[in-house]
Amino acid sequence: MTQRQILVTAALPYANGPIHIGHLVEYIQTDIWVRFQRLRGHRCIFICADDTHGTAIMKSARQRNCTEQQFIDEMQAAHQEDFAGFGVTFDNYGSTHSDENRQLCHEIWRSLNEQGLIKQETVVELFDSQSGESLPDRFVRGTCPKCGAPDQYGDNCDKCSATYSAVDLIDPISTTSGQPPVQGEAVHYFVTIEALHEFLDEWTQSGSHLQDEVANYLKGHFLHEPLRDWDVSRPAPYFGFDIPGTEGRHFWYVWFDAPIGYMASTKQWCAEQGESFDGWWKSPATEIHHFIGKDIQYFHCLFWPAMLKTAGFTLPEKVHIHGFLTVNGRKMSKRDGTFVMAATYLKHLNPTYLRYYYAAKLGPRLDDIDMNLEEFQNKVDSDLVNKVVNLASRAAKFVAETGLSATYPDDGGLFQQGAAASELIAEAYEACNYGRAMRLIMELADRANPFFDDAAPWVLRKDPAQADRVQEICTVALNLYRQIMVYLAPVVPELAEKTEILLGQPIKHWDDAQTPLTGSPVAKFKHMLKRVEAKDIQAMIDESKEQAAAAADAEADSSTPSTTTADSDAPLKAEPLADQCTFDDFVKVDLRIARVVSAENVPEANKLLKLTLSLGGDERRTVFAGIKKAYQPEDLEGRLVVMAANLAPRKMKFGVSEGMILASGEGGKEVFMLGVDEGGQPGQRVH
RNA sequence: GGGCCCGUAGCUCAGCGGUUAGAGCAGGGGACUCAUAAUCCCUUGGUCGGGGGUUCGAAUCCCUCCGGGCCUACCA
Numbered sequence: 001m002t003q004r005q006i007l008v009t010a011a012l013p014y015a016n017g018p019i020h021i022g023h024l025v026e027y028i029q030t031d032i033w034v035r036f037q038r039l040r041g042h043r044c045i046f047i048c049a050d051d052t053h054g055t056a057i058m059k060s061a062r063q064r065n066c067t068e069q070q071f072i073d074e075m076q077a078a079h080q081e082d083f084a085g086f087g088v089t090f091d092n093y094g095s096t097h098s099d100e101n102r103q104l105c106h107e108i109w110r111s112l113n114e115q116g117l118i119k120q121e122t123v124v125e126l127f128d129s130q131s132g133e134s135l136p137d138r139f140v141r142g143t144c145p146k147c148g149a150p151d152q153y154g155d156n157c158d159k160c161s162a163t164y165s166a167v168d169l170i171d172p173i174s175t176t177s178g179q180p181p182v183q184g185e186a187v188h189y190f191v192t193i194e195a196l197h198e199f200l201d202e203w204t205q206s207g208s209h210l211q212d213e214v215a216n217y218l219k220g221h222f223l224h225e226p227l228r229d230w231d232v233s234r235p236a237p238y239f240g241f242d243i244p245g246t247e248g249r250h251f252w253y254v255w256f257d258a259p260i261g262y263m264a265s266t267k268q269w270c271a272e273q274g275e276s277f278d279g280w281w282k283s284p285a286t287e288i289h290h291f292i293g294k295d296i297q298y299f300h301c302l303f304w305p306a307m308l309k310t311a312g313f314t315l316p317e318k319v320h321i322h323g324f325l326t327v328n329g330r331k332m333s334k335r336d337g338t339f340v341m342a343a344t345y346l347k348h349l350n351p352t353y354l355r356y357y358y359a360a361k362l363g364p365r366l367d368d369i370d371m372n373l374e375e376f377q378n379k380v381d382s383d384l385v386n387k388v389v390n391l392a393s394r395a396a397k398f399v400a401e402t403g404l405s406a407t408y409p410d411d412g413g414l415f416q417q418g419a420a421a422s423e424l425i426a427e428a429y430e431a432c433n434y435g436r437a438m439r440l441i442m443e444l445a446d447r448a449n450p451f452f453d454d455a456a457p458w459v460l461r462k463d464p465a466q467a468d469r470v471q472e473i474c475t476v477a478l479n480l481y482r483q484i485m486v487y488l489a490p491v492v493p494e495l496a497e498k499t500e501i502l503l504g505q506p507i508k509h510w511d512d513a514q515t516p517l518t519g520s521p522v523a524k525f526k527h528m529l530k531r532v533e534a535k536d537i538q539a540m541i542d543e544s545k546e547q548a549a550a551a552a553d554a555e556a557d558s559s560t561p562s563t564t565t566a567d568s569d570a571p572l573k574a575e576p577l578a579d580q581c582t583f584d585d586f587v588k589v590d591l592r593i594a595r596v597v598s599a600e601n602v603p604e605a606n607k608l609l610k611l612t613l614s615l616g617g618d619e620r621r622t623v624f625a626g627i628k629k630a631y632q633p634e635d636l637e638g639r640l641v642v643m644a645a646n647l648a649p650r651k652m653k654f655g656v657s658e659g660m661i662l663a664s665g666e667g668g669k670e671v672f673m674l675g676v677d678e679g680g681q682p683g684q685r686v687h
Numbered sequence: 688g689g690g691c692c693c694g695u696a697g698c699u700c701a702g703c704g705g706u707u708a709g710a711g712c713a714g715g716g717g718a719c720u721c722a723u724a725a726u727c728c729c730u731u732g733g734u735c736g737g738g739g740g741u742u743c744g745a746a747u748c749c750c751u752c753c754g755g756g757c758c759u760a761c762c763a
Binding site for chain 1: 689690691692693698699700701710711712713719720721722723725726727728756757758759760761762763
């Protein structure tokens, strides 16, 4: 096999927060792939860096009362420690805020300019009236101009899913200061990426650079129409690199310089190693592989290849895209304690568990993977500990004194079968189908254990005449174990090292699985991996909950230092108090207590439940309430609620709604209905 | 509104045009005692989301409906 030269990157983590178990899906996936390639004898370097620019970093540093440089330095140290704790082995871990990156940004910018792909345009945008900084759409909230829903983001409406620009919002508010933003004009720089449309069509749709569904998505979503110009600048103040010729006034948008950080980090490594940078980024001999999450596809599959193409760099051989992590079937949640930081995990559990579990769950597609905590414990225990490690544990002590047999005994073809599986397993790794690889490897373990059971060396050893046979059986068992461990080494490097110590032979190459060890000594067996304990998982979850609660308190403290309440001021900032009204205005609205008589799904509606409310006696009202995502109909029946009872009936798609139920929250799953204390009666007015 | 993806045993998933649809875990029964109460044998369990079509043949291809997830360009 010819040696490949491979450059692998994982997405650059944003330097605005610590690494959590969701991030680790990607870094573990990538690290396994890198270790696999190295074990196969290929030259493979693993490059990453912190992504350090942008408005969010600027704000965080200000909040912490330190410089951006201090802030990102601290964060980088924390990130590197987390990765090291999980055995993620970067060849270089750089930063996008580096001289190398600045220099490369300039170089690529020059190419874009030379090819006439940069244009300037004046954009109307919103600025914070207090700090003067420009406000990205997400930092502005207000009332949707299409449907009138309050408290929507500046780019699209959660309620009616209309898309618009932040300047169109009614009564917009800056989420930074709580003040209305001011409208202004600013020059922005754009890359006219449409000029590369033909190239992108070809690159995304042919060859195997992308998974099929990614190619389909890009085609259906972006490439079927002219590509919009890409806004790559941000006006001052901004933490980033100045655009040449506009120093102090315009900066490159963080997504312009972030992927260039892959190159910058490589460049740093090359300088240290005495390697040629062009040999890695301008040589057809190098395969470049990016691993990213499905959220940042368009940057990596459209803009990035376009930039590389324009500036004459090597295009990615493949962009490997994975889905997100859910825990126990739901989005990671701070409140549930499932938003687990890497450092918190490491305090309670062995990283080997997570590496194996993720490997067992990862497929070649973009599906989200779910970490079911019960399954996590189960899978690790039964596969890694009970099947694999136990195989070594039960055989090693019988041959600790004699070592392995001088010649490899007849094992009924088991070792040969394992050796023959080599390419199938390798293909699965290569295709990032680790779940398949793990299944194939566990099949080997499922054959090894019955062999040992049938041979029953613990019976034979009672007869001294059978000593050779006992040695032979254990020679087979330990070789089958080692073969499994060679295949598993990219996933659980720590166990592979322990295997090297037990059998006195290094695992250096994938093909070590082709030849059994004979005649070598066997060390005294030492515990390799303990079983997962439910109490440790629970402790990890509990600690994560506490952290989240503490963080929420801290945030409340810092934003409302003079009050005694621990509540955040964010909701009030997002939707400030309305204009004063008179008592007469207030009594116009007749609020009543009502009992939910029945609640049913409106199957065609996304958000609506159809409620029948009783105001006591025979008085009934039909109300359509937008609470489908937050409440189950069966949980509502019988409950007391507060309703606006004299509201003019409103005709809706599914019928007439004769009132509204009182609730707070952003909408979607965040809806909180008002309750009624003990003793309240349907029909009573609320004053 | 548009787009992408997914619905297979209680759970996690494999199979993706060809014998009676599989694995692991969980459940039930038994064996063993070398091993981290591990292992081994046997076993229960599915009209492959519904309907229609193409085909000699469909879990697999096409259409449609239902259910779920995600994306929609300045949140990473």
